[in-house]
Amino acid sequence: MCDQTFMAITFGPCDNCSTTSPLMNIYIKNEPTNYCSFCVEMMACQGLLKGETLASLKNESESLKKKLEEERAKLHDVELHQVAEKIEVVSALSIKTRRVLKGHGNKVLCMDWCKDKRRLVSSSQDGKVIVWDGFTLNKEHAVPMPCTWVMACAYAPSGCAIACGGLDNKCSVYPLSLDKNENLAAKKKSVAMHTNYLSGCTFTNSDMQILTSSGDGTCALWDVESGQLLQSFHGHTADVLSLDLAPSETGNTFVSGGCDKKANVWDMRSGQNVQSFETHESDINCCRLYDLRADREVAVYQKDSIIFGVSSLDFSLSGRLLFGGYNDYTINIWDVLKGNRVSMLFGHENRVSTVKVSPDGTSVCSASWDNTLRVSRALGMPWLLVLYSLT
Amino acid sequence: MAEGSRDQAAGVGTTDPEDDSPNMIVYRKIEDIVMRIQDEKAGGVAIRTVKSFLSKIPSVVSGADIVQWLMKNLSIEDAAEAIHLGSLIAAQGYLFPISDHVLTLKDDGTLYRFQSPYFWPSNCWEPENTDYAIYLCKRTMQNKARLELADYEAENLARLQRAFARKWEFIFMQAEAQVKIDRKKDKAERKILDSQERAFWDVHRPVPGCVNTTEMDIRKCRRERNPHRVKKSVYGVPDDSQSQPSPVHISSQPARKPTKEDVQKEITFLNIQLDRHCMKVSKVADSLMGYTEQFMEYDPFVSAVEPSNPWISDDTTFWDLEASRDPSQQRVKKWGFSLEEALKDPAGRDQFLKFLESEFSSENLRFWLAVQELKRRPLCEVASRAQEIWQEFLAEGAPSSINLDSHSYERTSQNLKDPGRYSFEDAQEHIFKLMKSDSYARFLRSNIYQDLLLARKKVSNTDLTSTLYSLALISFLLLFGVFAAT
Numbered sequence: 001m002c003d004q005t006f007m008a009i010t011f012g013p014c015d016n017c018s019t020t021s022p023l024m025n026i027y028i029k030n031e032p033t034n035y036c037s038f039c040v041e042m043m044a045c046q047g048l049l050k051g052e053t054l055a056s057l058k059n060e061s062e063s064l065k066k067k068l069e070e071e072r073a074k075l076h077d078v079e080l081h082q083v084a085e086k087i088e089v090v091s092a093l094s095i096k097t098r099r100v101l102k103g104h105g106n107k108v109l110c111m112d113w114c115k116d117k118r119r120l121v122s123s124s125q126d127g128k129v130i131v132w133d134g135f136t137l138n139k140e141h142a143v144p145m146p147c148t149w150v151m152a153c154a155y156a157p158s159g160c161a162i163a164c165g166g167l168d169n170k171c172s173v174y175p176l177s178l179d180k181n182e183n184l185a186a187k188k189k190s191v192a193m194h195t196n197y198l199s200g201c202t203f204t205n206s207d208m209q210i211l212t213s214s215g216d217g218t219c220a221l222w223d224v225e226s227g228q229l230l231q232s233f234h235g236h237t238a239d240v241l242s243l244d245l246a247p248s249e250t251g252n253t254f255v256s257g258g259c260d261k262k263a264n265v266w267d268m269r270s271g272q273n274v275q276s277f278e279t280h281e282s283d284i285n286c287c288r289l290y291d292l293r294a295d296r297e298v299a300v301y302q303k304d305s306i307i308f309g310v311s312s313l314d315f316s317l318s319g320r321l322l323f324g325g326y327n328d329y330t331i332n333i334w335d336v337l338k339g340n341r342v343s344m345l346f347g348h349e350n351r352v353s354t355v356k357v358s359p360d361g362t363s364v365c366s367a368s369w370d371n372t373l374r375v376s377r378a379l380g381m382p383w384l385l386v387l388y389s390l391t
Numbered sequence: 392m393a394e395g396s397r398d399q400a401a402g403v404g405t406t407d408p409e410d411d412s413p414n415m416i417v418y419r420k421i422e423d424i425v426m427r428i429q430d431e432k433a434g435g436v437a438i439r440t441v442k443s444f445l446s447k448i449p450s451v452v453s454g455a456d457i458v459q460w461l462m463k464n465l466s467i468e469d470a471a472e473a474i475h476l477g478s479l480i481a482a483q484g485y486l487f488p489i490s491d492h493v494l495t496l497k498d499d500g501t502l503y504r505f506q507s508p509y510f511w512p513s514n515c516w517e518p519e520n521t522d523y524a525i526y527l528c529k530r531t532m533q534n535k536a537r538l539e540l541a542d543y544e545a546e547n548l549a550r551l552q553r554a555f556a557r558k559w560e561f562i563f564m565q566a567e568a569q570v571k572i573d574r575k576k577d578k579a580e581r582k583i584l585d586s587q588e589r590a591f592w593d594v595h596r597p598v599p600g601c602v603n604t605t606e607m608d609i610r611k612c613r614r615e616r617n618p619h620r621v622k623k624s625v626y627g628v629p630d631d632s633q634s635q636p637s638p639v640h641i642s643s644q645p646a647r648k649p650t651k652e653d654v655q656k657e658i659t660f661l662n663i664q665l666d667r668h669c670m671k672v673s674k675v676a677d678s679l680m681g682y683t684e685q686f687m688e689y690d691p692f693v694s695a696v697e698p699s700n701p702w703i704s705d706d707t708t709f710w711d712l713e714a715s716r717d718p719s720q721q722r723v724k725k726w727g728f729s730l731e732e733a734l735k736d737p738a739g740r741d742q743f744l745k746f747l748e749s750e751f752s753s754e755n756l757r758f759w760l761a762v763q764e765l766k767r768r769p770l771c772e773v774a775s776r777a778q779e780i781w782q783e784f785l786a787e788g789a790p791s792s793i794n795l796d797s798h799s800y801e802r803t804s805q806n807l808k809d810p811g812r813y814s815f816e817d818a819q820e821h822i823f824k825l826m827k828s829d830s831y832a833r834f835l836r837s838n839i840y841q842d843l844l845l846a847r848k849k850v851s852n853t854d855l856t857s858t859l860y861s862l863a864l865i866s867f868l869l870l871f872g873v874f875a876a877t
Contacts, residue, residue: 057654064661075671083676090693098702117710149609199610206767215613225769248731269813293670305465305476307420318690320683328479337680350602362691363702377702378692
């Protein structure tokens with residue numbers, strides 16, 4: 001697009017390329033300069049390229065998003081709860097709290113079950129991490145942490161170690177000793193290092209690897225033995241608040257939820273973000289079910305009377321029930337397929353921070369800002385069966 | 392990237408998600424409710440002046456009325472739920488009992504008043520102790536019986552007097568000024584304002600033992616956009632102290648503006664998602680239903696647990712049985728759901744291995760298990776262990792040679808030049824598919840599996856029969872005993 005027919009005011013060395021040629025009198029950033037026609041063309045196009053590129057890329061991205069939404073909507077041929085109409089209703093659950101674990105001096109922020117289905121570890125704002133036998137209410141270990149607000153804790157699959165962290169930006173592993181007198185804090189092993197608070201941690205199917213999520217917007221996989229970073233996961237644009245591994249042992253993925261309103265699915269092997277789900281509301285206020293195969297939201301669990309947000313979720317063993325811990329001090333139990341609320345559990349005197357179903361699904365544990373943990377269980381049919389056989 | 396097609400219920404109003412307080416969404420919802428309750432013309436409750444002894448109580452409503460309204464307008468079936476919600480709305484500071492410091496809702500004739508929008512929590516109040524001192528001080532200056540300090544308030548006042556000993560003259564003056572301003576107001580109006588002011592302090596300086604609803608999740612505190620903003624005073628006291636920024640309020644991730652690279656990455660990601668093959672929701676729904684149906688009998692929250700749920704009966708037999716290598720019929724049935732389920736159970740793994748050994752093809756499963764174990768090793772052991780696996784299963788003349796297609800073999804041998812945890816991923820996937828389509832199916836038909844599946848059934852039948860016999864015997868003896876006694 002070379003246009004040589006212009007008004008030549010001066011003739012001389014170009015301010016840019018120094019070649020002697022007819023020069024155009026132009027202003028760059030309000031400064032008068034003399035460029036040859038070739039340099040003017042180059043400069044004008046570059047400026048255009050810079051300004052246009054980011055905007056045009058954004059446009060491209062927006063149109064792709066629209067196209068994706070259209071494509072996905074085509075597959076949305078029916079609602080989950082409509083299909084679920086033909087199956088039986090879950091019989092009304094009577095949920096009762098069977099154990100109340102008291103001992104923390106401040107808000108309990110996180111808990112995790114041991115694979116033996118009865119032990120659990122909990123961490124608190126008071127800086128303590130306690131290992132309990134939930135069945136006997138016995139406190140087996142108490143580890144003081146150097147910082148308060150221990151926001152994450154996890155039990156190792158072998159039952160021989162725990163991991164925890166929080167405002168110290170680290171995740172530390174403590175091997176559990178059978179000797180009650182041994183000072184656990186002395187055996188501490190610093191594994192993960194983030195540049196902001198640790199929001200979640202979990203062992204992968206082994207005592208040797210830990211997956212962490214942080215307020216610095218990243219997740220990371222670490223080798224416990226050496227403390228080496230095995231893989232990092234970048235993609236969230238704000239704090240990552242939670243993570244969960246895929247349930248299958250053959251699975252290699254995990255999901256993370258962040259303050260950028262996104263839930264991202266990651267491949268642990270490559271560090272790649274393989275799927276992403278976005279909501280419009282900030283700080284997830286109702287529960288949403290996304291199916292990975294349909295790549296879409298398939299159910300929402302909400303009620304007019306529930307106005308406080310959800311802090312934690314877990315499924316029952318069959319996946320039929322969803323337990324949600326809410327900031328209104330209750331646990332709501334949803335029928336995943338039909339979408340209605342099946343039951344409600346009162347008892348806590350402050351918000352519920354964590355809800356986890358035990359590994360064999362026999363109970364659910366909830367940790368709360370009221371300094372306690374509660375282990376609850378549905379009273380169900382066994383009694384009915386016995387009565388029936390006696391008559 | 393899927394986006395939610397359903398929006399939150401209307402009535403959120405002009406919610407600016409960039410608002411300072413992390414609880415803003417909840418506040419807006421509560422405010423919507425509270426405004427609807429007070430709007431009598433639109434089906435709200437009747438706010439009246441109630442006559443009590445010699446005086447009138449202006450602008451009140453009974454707890455029962457509020458509970459009824461909540462049940463009707465928020466579709467709440469259970470009164471307990473409505474009372475709980477109402478108590479939370481009170482605890483947050485939007486309504487209060489006129490004669491109690493404790494902010495709960497009762498489903499009876501107890502009288503409640505609504506908080507003035509000036510004092511709403513959504514205004515991001517963080518009142519200083521100086522304000523609280525002024526408030527308590529001015530309360531002591533007024534001679535009304537209803538304004539007498541409660542015990543905990545008197546204690547607080549004493550503490551503040553010690554803490555602000557130097558400033559006390561200033562505080563006293565402010566309190567006097569406030570009293571003068573208050574005196575100028577209309578009597579009825581004063582009653583209302585006094586109660587609202589008291590309710591405000593009940594939220595920010597709660598009765599000992601009550602939940603402090605102003606406490607925030609520290610993760611949200613760290614994200615506050617403007618942590619150093621000047622906090623407004625309830626009584627117009629200028630903030631002269633250089634407030635030290637608490638470590639809690641150091642802001643964390645500032646929201647990054649997307650760069651060209653970010654957007655380009657997003658475009659690549661979106662293109663990948665467009666190419667992805669997805670299933671229809673109807674198919675997915677059927678699959679979800681099938682899965683939950685299959686596992687319902689194993690879900691202790693939905694089905695009975697044999698012999699009993701330890702958390703109810705305090706009897707750990709169920710756990711002991713699960714831990715044993717002697718599996719129940721129900722457990723054996725689960726192995727038939729999928730190869731993954733069979734391998735998840737250590738007993739299932741053992742039996743499958745036994746079956747494969749009988750067919751002289753156990754190397755596949757042993758390879759798969761070895762690779763799983765490799766991935767669980769500490770990093771320093773990985774390289775050597777990977778070499779061992781290669782030698783055992785894949786090298787020329789390997790003792791437990793497995794059958795891989797040439798492509799996977801090449802790939803794996805390349806990976807072994809720089810051995811890592813995922814060097815055998817390709818091979819493992821291939822072998823798993825092989826086992827699934829071939830050996831697993833035959834395992835389910837095999838005697839080893841069928842014997843376990845059926846043998847258990849026979850045993851439990853005998854158990855049931857003997858139980859019935861014992862019950863019959865006991866009832867007979869009881870009847871006999873009763874007969875003999877009469």
